[in-house]
Amino acid sequence: MSDEKRTQETEEQRRKRISGYGMGGVDTVMSVDAVAKEAERIAANAPKEEDLLHLAGGEAFLSIEKLRAGYGRMEILHEFDLRIGKGQSLCLIGPNGAGKSTVLHSIFGFTNIFAGVVRIGEKDVTHMKPNQKLLEAGVAYILQDNSVFPDMTVEENLWMGGFLKNRPEEAREAAEKVFEKYPRLAARRKQPARVLSGGERRLLEISRALVMQPEVLLVDEPSIGLEPRFIDMVFEILEDLQKTEGKTIIMVEQNAKKGLEFADIGYVLVSGQLAKAGPGDELLEDPDVGRLFLGG
Amino acid sequence: MNRRLANVIAILALGVIGILGPWLFPAHLSQFSKLWLFIVLALTWDLLGGQTGYNSFGNVVFFGIGMYAAAVTQVGLYYPVAAYTAAKGGGTEFVFDVAQFYTGLAVGLPVGGIMAALAAAALGMVILGMRGHYFAIATLGLAIAAGELAAGWEYIGAGSGMVTPTPPDTIDTTLLFYYLSFALAAVTFGFLAWLYSTRFGLAINAIRDDEDKAEAMGHHTTRNKVITWTISAFFLGIAGGIFGNLSKFIDPIDVAFNGAEVGVWMILMAILGGKGTLWGPVIGAAVFYVTKELFWTYLLGWQRVALGALIVIIVVFFPQGIVGWLKERWPERFGPSKEEMEAADAKGGA
Amino acid sequence: ECVITMGAAVSLTGKYSTNGTHTKNGYNLALKVINDKGGVKVGDKTCKLAVKYYDDESTPARGAELAERLIKQDGVKFMLGPYSSGLTKAIAPVTEKYKVPMVEANGASRSLFTKGYKYLFAVLSTSEQYLASAVALAAENAEKMGKKPNQITLALAIENDPFSQDIRAGVMDDAKKYGMKIVVDDKLPKELNDMTSTLTKVRALRPDVLVVSGHAKGAATATRQIAEMKIDIPMVAMTHCDSAKIIKKFGKAAEYTLCASQWAPTLKYSDEVFGSAMDFAKLFEKTYGYMPPYQAAESAAAVLVYADAFQRAGSTDPQKVRDALAATDLMTFYGKVKFDETGKNIAKPMVLYQVLNGKYVVVAPSKWAEAQAVIPRPKWSERK
């Protein structure tokens, strides 16, 4: 669907697409409480399981069922459900502190899970240790904060991406491919990663996460701190991954316009619960969502 | 139950136990004197370590300085100190009558506290600029160097140590030092309770959590740290002065600047009870001290193995300390209550 | 059943625990022998002896508290001494305060006997005497070293603790008496296990006598490093040779070392309880599996002194026992015991061994000497 649309896009349409954070007015001023009240109203007819499954194209590749998870003894996610089909992309949006990052954390095993199941393919991965997630479930995670190894060279950082490969040469070959693709990184391959600028770092993190050819990609706020052109670039990379390599992508994004425009499926999370779900483009047009979460 | 009431009851109970001590446990008085002093050690360590976030291995320096300063004053008021220590700490010609002994204490203990505080202020200005581990290591270096220097200084008896003035027969020193220790613990606790309730308490907490931020917000961070350490050293110095008199013999390394034991214990007690809380050090000191004494009575020869095991168990299973653990386990009972939080709002309002 | 319980805080753990154990073994052996022989006659009763122990963890900070605990909580009326002068210093004020007699065997510091304590009695020779005979020996043998006594130079390497520092004070006084000069005066740190920097200085300054005192550690480290660095000095005198087991551990390297000792099994003292010094040594070895160092012997002697005092006092009243103790005049396997008014034993001299052919041979004082001291020591290059 959105696939075709984009390939047929004219030059003019491309220009109109949202770049960076986009522009627009700032007139819709709502208090946090008002947003919360309205969100509650929307959440009253939260999507049902069938709707979610339908959005996922009928068959879920990754599913989260009735998940209750949090930090310490505090529960953040309450009975949270998520379905995504193979090769789809999903964007989570919502107010600050809604629990978006917590969803990704839970998939990877960084939270306390009180109840519920996380399934990937046929496998129940709810209680798998984080370091097994990549090898056994094929999940790669691009963290919200910095995750390069600052004192290793760019090259070594990429090799680390292939740490789980049996032969080190495979990792090196994969790294070479990345360098071919991104000359920006190739130029700096022998320098320690700490000297990279923010955008290059993000690039490195993303390409490193791909060395092991994961099935599922978790991306937490890719556009934080990036200049507009880099944001566009990152989304192009993600698009490429989804379209040409068929990866499944779950992303969290406060730059919600950009995120929803990109994603096949959009979920709105409020107070640890799913409030709304729908195709990305649809949510983007939805007046409620626009007013409450996209800033008008 | 109302938590504020519970607090008051706990304080009253401790006060009554403290005052009635000589009737409640007459045979264990000197052990309890040490318990009160240990509470002071834990409380003062926590002031910098727990509340300000500066973990010091060197607080024992102020303990030692207080101990020596008090003893030297007690002697020096009446006799030349060098002669006293040259006779290897006392002798038949060095007798203290009742008035001299009391005067010596009355002057010596405050002097101990003041000297320690001065030392803290001076040292603090130099090394409190260091952050994190560097500060910890610098204080460790100071603690070791202080012991070695004292052991080389003939005026205070060098490696032979120094005997504190022998009290005249008529004074019941056990009782005297018991009440002194208790009073010191009570005053220290009260003072810190008040200090933590002021805006200053928040200011040092801010240093603990993010010193750069505090500085960027315009706080006088260095001044506040130095003041904190000075206060801590003052009480610690007095505790040292009392401890020296309780131990009767001051060995530079084994008693005064005993970083490997007393120096570590004060940290341990604070952490055991709950770092950065008011009651934590008190509870920690009591639990630690009593356990230590029990081990040491009933597990003779193995008491340190047991103590080591206990330490490991404590820090592994109660990393937030007893108070922290209680708060997490029963937040509704031990966490901040509604009234308390509203009351807390009051502090720091400018 | 009459039992007299004495109290003792000894070092069962910590850095003095070896010697603390010797002390405890000495006390226990004496108790056992006395009790096996029926006990002590006190007036018309016969009483067994017992000891209540606490561990002072080798730190003086505990001493006073323990003494108080023994006296006030456990109701002990008689105290035996701890190991080390530091601990004794911490405990003596307490026993004095409660007027409880203490007979001690391991606190040699002379400063203990300048304070006018009335309840403190020490069976051992005080620290300033430890190396007095070594200095005297140096003066006697000055000619052999090609000098006058007042030209002799000394190097001191002495640990920085109360006991060792008292030994140092004694040596300094004696040296002054002879007009000897001290060229090295290093105080060794408590944690020492390397004294090469001191020895380098010694090699450069070539003194006639090197005096080392630093408990067992000091003796072991010095013996080994003097040999390794082949430092030639005419006389080397130490303390604690036997507790460091230098002969067994270092063999040839230990040869010709002079060692100060409170006591030796070869001495010809004897008493009714243990028999001769050698008998004591054999019994001790049979019981505990090792030859008694002097720390054990003097501790056993302390118990004998108490037994004697109980008997003479005919009572277990501390005051009476104290008076009886003050009047002690007793011969034991350990030597004669007679206290002066300050409480120290003035009837027993120190002895000086020399390691000759892998054995300790008494070389001073001359009354007990088994052989003539070899001075100067052969140079390392001349040894086989």
Add this chain to the structure above:
Amino acid sequence: MTQPLLDVCNVSKAFGGVIANRNISLKVNRGQIVGLIGPNGSGKTTLFNSIVGYHPIDDGEIWFKGEEISRYRVGRIARLGLLRTFQQTRIYGRMTCMENMLISLPERESSFLDLLKSRHSAGIQRAKDLLEFVGLYSKRYHYAGDLSFGQQKLLEFAMALINEPEMLLLDEPTAGINPTLINGLIDRLKRANEELGITLLVIEHNMRVIMNLAEHIYCLAHGEMLAEGSPEEIRNDQRVIDAYLGAH
């Protein structure tokens, strides 16, 4: 015209070989809201750090309120009334949100003894109001360290506002904040500027924010000042488009 509140004259700063700022000049008048934009790594944060005294500058001068502050340390500059927030958020993690707010109340002129007074005051009410505004009222007794990324950002913002400095430097205040709330923040900033006269210098990558907020914008690139002007001028400046904005 009166002298500018903040006057940065020809400031340069290099880290080893990397020249982070070269000959930067910038002026902010009292009561103005000024924006600072530029690609990643162009030296914006470095300039902030130079201004508030985190490191010495290699060359140039910085004046604040007619006083040269290029040699002052952080604390002193802050007490002059020049405050900043951090790109990587900094809050007091083990203090509650409320305590975070209370300790941020203005303290510039207070002596040690002032710190020891504990009295009720309007400060508490202001703290509560601000927390409510950023949506953290219900979390006011939670440890600040347990907040989500965006909530911490909001708390830091509230802390800066309650301090009422004369001038506030904001380093990407809206990164990671929900777009609707961003609108509220902008509104609040404008009001703070108008009502309290707080002068603002803001770093932002979000054009929607900066174009609507700032009255004057500076653009850095490769450590040098590339362009300056009104939002409209900047938006249409070809150099800025090439170096930063990309196809718009």
Add this chain to the structure above:
Amino acid sequence: MDNLNLLIQAPILNVQLLLDGLWIGAIFALAAFGMALVWGVMNIINVAQGEFVMLGGFITLMVMEAGLSPLLGIPAAAIVLFVLGWLLYRVIIWRIVDADMFISLLATFGISIMMQQLMNEIFGSDVRTAESGLGMFYLFDNMVTVSQIKVLAFVLAFAIGLALWLFLKRSRLGQAIRATSQNPRAARILGIDTDRVYAATYAINAALCGAAGALVVMAYSIHPYVGLPYTVRSFMIVIMAGLGNLGGVIAAGLGLGAAEQFAGFLLGAEYQLAFVFLLLVVVLVWRQMVLARRRQYLK
């Protein structure tokens, strides 16, 4: 100042002092390697460092008592301590790696006093030594003496330092260790079993200390309470060298050893320690003043 004159008049003494300083410094460095690793990778300050050294010494004594050459004690101690380190990690340390560094400090302090007393109960508090069977070099007419075991220690410290460096740079485990030390969370998302990395790091540290202990008992002496000085010096060396700088550790170790010897010679043994620790404080204060002038960069 007499002592200073002595050094000027008899320059050969400098050689002896320097060499003696280097030997002991090499052993310090050996123990400090491990501390630097554990500190850098696990963010743990291991206070039981000196006790590992002490255990290494006792293991060597046991090897000797079994009738073997004590030189075999070096590998034996390393192996036994590696296993012990691994076990300690599995039982205790893993629970505290993520906690505040101070927690680790206390936990390892607990371990250290347990070990001290256990060894005291088992072996007694006697001072013990082992004879390596290696001889001495005598140079300059016996004015400079060099014990061969100390030379061995010196060479070994260098060799181990080099091997460690290569291991970290080249081997798979080494890479995992480096990655974990720089960013444990990132390491975890790349599939590195950080738990095993930590266990290995801690075990390697123990093994290094064990080897150092074997050398200590042959070159110096050992008793159950000998550990603290080694712990404290490891601390100092790591601080001076900076984390993750193995070359710096060797340099700082040797420098510290030499400084101690000269201090002991010039000021008398009683001020040796005080001098060295005051020097440490001075170094820190100086570093602080330099840093204060160019403050840490903050984002």
